[in-house]
Amino acid sequence: MTPAARVHAAIELLDQISTGRPAEQVLTTWGRTSRYAGSKDRAAVRDLVFDALRCWRSAAVTGGGESGRARMLGVVRLRGEDPDAIFTGQGHAPAALSDAERGAGRAPEGNEALDLPDWLATRFRDSLGEVADETAQALRSRADVFLRVNPKRGTVSQAIARLAEDGIVAASHPLSPTALRVTDGARAIARSDAYLSGAVELQDAASQAVVDALPLVPGLSVLDYCAGGGGKALAMAARLGDSRVDAHDAAPQRMADLPARADRAGVNIRIVQKPRGPYDLVFCDVPCSGSGAWRRAPEGKWRLTQARLSELCVIQAEILDQAARLVSPGGCLAYATCSVLGEENAEQVSAFLARAPARRIEMQRQFLPSDGGDGFFVAVFRLGDVTKPQLCREIPGRLTCS
Template sequence: MTPGARVAAKIEVLDAVLLGVPAEKALTNWGRNNRFAGSKDRAAIRDLVFQAIRCRRSSGAWPDASSARGWAIGALRANDIDPAELFTGAGHAPAELDPQEVVALGLSERDPWDLQDWTINELISSYGDVQAQELAQVLRHRAPISLRVNLQKTNIGEVRASLAQEGIETSTNPICDTALTVLSNPRRVVLQDSFSKGWFELQDAASQAVAVAIPAEGRILDYCAGGGGKSLALAGRTGAKIFAHDVNLGRMAEIEARAARGGHDIQVIPPMELDPAAQFDTVVCDLPCTGSGAWRRSPEGKWKLTEAELAQYCDLQRDILVKCNDHVASGGTLALITCSIFNDENQMQRDFMSESYPELSLVNELQYLPSAGYDGLYLAVFKKAI
């Protein structure tokens, strides 16, 4: 497919998005209906669609879009690309720009932030105008692809050399000694024998760094395990047995296969089967949250989130933290984690636990903000008195 044809495909997918179809589903549907498109074309179209969503406001498509075509034109301009170079009408490219489309839309002061107004206000309140604006700009671009090297099977040098032989270049990430950033051919990573052998997993570098900062000792419970990323990271670092629990069994469907690949001992505890009186020396609580620190990966979230939903997340987090604290043995550790950059989900929850439970002492706190090398994550580690 030519670059222009790819833009035409992007417009098709954005049409579906405007009708309420989630972007991932719209892309899947497009691929099924256009089987002539190769893997490189599908990957390129996916990138174009998600970049348009990340830059929806500066594209002139927020809160409403005049059309998918107009959104696509604005998205190109928002990323410093002249749409006239691609809207040529040649072959399968979109028709040439009409006189009205040639003139770029004027942007308001906040449009280049590519966030909702209330979100901008939240970030300014937390970080000040300059840093908030820097965060907004980071969230306008693709997130890095990171790998976590499994120290139980190999080392970082061996993984880099193995991938390099297959044309996959990586660089070490200073935030964590197990983290590699993929610099080329990221979609080939999971096709390698080294992945099948459990030498590494896909995991954001900040998520790895947070796992390293948890003093995982004794019996370890990953209370909101989800897909098992933190469980795998803790097992890969310590070699310890991990108990993984989540209220949604479906979210844990791949843990056992991933653990077997990595050579880890992870026991899945299904919903309703965790004894309320069970005690653990380390309880890791990766809370459900807005995901604002990872909006680059799921950019639809930053346009759908409401203030009311943020408040609902905060209430849910407190309910979960209270239950988690019941499972922390005397002298044990409670680790609160979110992939959020909102104070309401981070520092305010830290304060809630400190004020509600005098037996908990804050012993460590980390805040990673989205950057070129990793996502935004927050960690607060508490120690329970004996």
């Protein structure tokens, strides 16, 4: 496919996404049905689609419309490229621009230029103050690719050397002692010996730093209460030596690959459907807006509503209260989000402490893209008023304890 043909394909995919279809679903279907598109073509089209999603609002303003064609025209203009070199109408390129299209569009202003819905921009400024605009701008660009070095399978320098053998260039990153930033060859990671042998895992540097902040030492009993795919459970287990991490999630199917990944990494993880305490440490990486990771999942920015954000905050508070009952007296409860919004982070911390004065905060930190990774938040509580462990059961939409 030519560069112009890739843009034409992206236009059609954006039109499908704008109807409400999930981007990943649209891209997967297109990749399976477009036999003419090689792996490099599929990757390039995916990059174009995600570039448009990151700049969904500013691209529409710059391109003069909300169709896939207008937004891709906007992306081309935002990049400073010549639209007439792409919109030629020749071969599989998009049709040539009309006079109306050439005259349409303007420079985005204010929240348009930040690619934030107006209601969300207010939350950003309330949460982040003087760094709000800088953070919003950072979320408009592609994220770096990071790897986590598994100390059970070798050192950082050994991992770098093994990756280089497969043409992957990586270097240490200061945000975490196990973090590697990949600067070349990222698309070869999944086929590399270092990855297949469990020496490295894909994981954002700030996500690794969240685990670094936890009070983990061998011998502790640890529960990952909202394990999801299990990335942080794997990172915790690697720090615990031969000690086991229990992993739980309200949607167990998310953990389907975790046993195989744990075996590959040489760590001890047990999946538990109904966790029973007490645990020395319970870690809750709760459902959230995902606002700190919108470089990787930009669609979430435009799907999020005020009502959904309020619902998420209620769920987060419920999870904290439920997980606290699984912590041994004097043990730790850790709370994390991939969000930069105060109501999901510092405000949740304050509310949780207010509900039981005997609890105390050990540490909290907000990571921002300016630190080098995604936006994450982590807080660690010491609990002195934990009641006896309770059995948690799943009911539609949430977890409850009885």
